[in-house]
Amino acid sequence: MRPAPIAVALDAPDLETAAHWASLVTPHVSTVKVGLELYLRYGPEVIASIRGASGVQVFLDLKLHDIPNTVAGAAKAVARLRPAILTVHAGGGPAMISAAVEALPATQIAAVTVLTSLSEADLGRIGIAGPSEDAVRRLAVMAVGAGAQALVCSPREVATVRAEVGPDITLITPGVRPVGAASQDQARVATPEQALADGADLLVIGRPITGSADPGATAAGIAAALRRTLADSGRAL
Numbered sequence: 023m024r025p026a027p028i029a030v031a032l033d034a035p036d037l038e039t040a041a042h043w044a045s046l047v048t049p050h051v052s053t054v055k056v057g058l059e060l061y062l063r064y065g066p067e068v069i070a071s072i073r074g075a076s077g078v079q080v081f082l083d084l085k086l087h088d089i090p091n092t093v094a095g096a097a098k099a100v101a102r103l104r105p106a107i108l109t110v111h112a113g114g115g116p117a118m119i120s121a122a123v124e125a126l127p128a129t130q131i132a133a134v135t136v137l138t139s140l141s142e143a144d145l146g147r148i149g150i151a152g153p154s155e156d157a158v159r160r161l162a163v164m165a166v167g168a169g170a171q172a173l174v175c176s177p178r179e180v181a182t183v184r185a186e187v188g189p190d191i192t193l194i195t196p197g198v199r200p201v202g203a204a205s206q207d208q209a210r211v212a213t214p215e216q217a218l219a220d221g222a223d224l225l226v227i228g229r230p231i232t233g234s235a236d237p238g239a240t241a242a243g244i245a246a247a248l249r250r251t252l253a254d255s256g257r258a259l
């Protein structure tokens with residue numbers, strides 16, 4: 023059975039915990055995600071440790087956001103880590119996104135549109151014209167035009183983005199919460215089943231899995247629910 027299109031966010035305080043989570047979930051999921059917490063604590067070598075503990079593809083979520091020359095240099099600096107996916111902020115603009123894409127040809131560059139933790143009110147406070155769906159759509163179109171092969175958006179906007187960018191762009195959705203799970207600091211959320219049905223290719227799920235009593239069983243349960251969703255719509259993993 024193929025693993026489910028889930029990237030488990032390994033936002034752990036230490037490498038042992040992250041590697042343990044990775045070993046529990048990777049029979050069931052396609053991807054593990056290393057973000058700022060682990061990367062800044064342990065440096066680039068954390069990628070090899072996690073890859074060794076998991077054997078699945080590694081998503082490096084550094085959300086680069088700087089001038090094009092600096093982002094190109096940073097992207098080249100992580101090339102030896104061979105991440106399957108690397109994030110940059112779409113808000114860095116088209117030249118910055120193109121610089122990352124050119125610097126790292128063997129990695130999918132995913133442009134983060136509007137962070138899933140931002141509410142409609144937050145968007146106004148930081149001066150982004152909303153509603154969030156419009157802002158996400160604008161940033162998505164710009165990022166794809168600049169060469170991004172993947173986009174990060176919330177599951178609330180994924181259907182709109184899919185309609186806008188077509189089938190060939192990988193759509194990645196954090197802000198995923200199974201029924202009954204707390205939103206925590208996420209503002210724009212939906213269930214895994216809804217995200218997949220609306221067109222997401224890869225669901226980022228962290229605390230609902232890693233904070234559960236049995237991360238392996240929780241990941242397996244969400245993977246089974248996604249398989250049912252796909253079967254109901256005549257698709258398969």
Ligand SMILES: O=c1ccn([C@@H]2O[C@H](COP(=O)(O)O)[C@@H](O)[C@H]2O)c(=O)[nH]1
Pocket residue numbers: 031032033057083134136137138139174175196197198206208226227228229230
């Ligand atoms: O817009 C974004 C972009 C990235 N993230 C990252 O996804 C995970 C979500 O973790 P949960 O525990 O499931 O909330 C986390 O690593 C974020 O850095 C995001 O949430 N939103």
